[in-house]
Amino acid sequence: MRRAIALALENIRTGGGPFAALVVKEGHVVALGVNQVAAKNDPTAHAEIVAIRAACDALGTFRLSGCDLYSTCEPCPMCLGAIYWARPARVFYAGTAADAAAAGFDDAFIYDEIKLPYRARRIPMAELLREEGNVVFKEWAAKADRIPY
């Protein structure tokens, strides 16, 4: 975690956001990630996402079984979702979502929005062509050589 904190400080000094993460497997650092949202014009480039993508790339897998993720901050809902898809063994974080909110980041706001029914949310979401769209799941179910994930 101390290495992640040092990376986040370094990232601030080079123009990035105040976040870093790393993935550890069997005592070795597999991949690092720092926040690159503004630097790369990529709203998904949070430290955890960057570290998870790099670790999967390094390990040649889309599952981080047996790995631990260290993040300088409690994961936002996007990163938490990515963690569930990647399935590391454990997650450690330093700052909390409340600490991030106090520093001006929207993590807590997004957690609140997720709990609301769609009609009460700030970004309107609506179902469209559900029946027509379900053809993709039928096609997927019929595919013998699909890779489950």
Added chain:
Amino acid sequence: MRRAIALALENIRTGGGPFAALVVKEGHVVALGVNQVAAKNDPTAHAEIVAIRAACDALGTFRLSGCDLYSTCEPCPMCLGAIYWARPARVFYAGTAADAAAAGFDDAFIYDEIKLPYRARRIPMAELLREEGNVVFKEWAAKADRIPY
């Protein structure tokens, strides 16, 4: 949405997952995305994430103001988080999270996990060095030329 559904079908046929998304601005398609999780060993390569990243890259911004996102499926928590960070004007989806769950995808499971206290979740999460970690937010707050996002 019909174009997204056609893209998802095409993606299944070329070895990808049954999901596609596109970003539209002022009547024009800015970017497309298809699920590339297995193809690229990237657990974050959901259609919406791929489309959001491509749209931000095309528009040179990390905010999709004035854009609509069309997805063949209701966004999972990771993609919903990404949507809140990218801030499109509206989101439309065809299949629901329940449809995705019926097809074998974990979206609904992850939505359930997010609602649980950390100690009850499948992936253990623990705070570590919070005080030490908060130095990054102090450093961020002290930085005069930071880019808020």
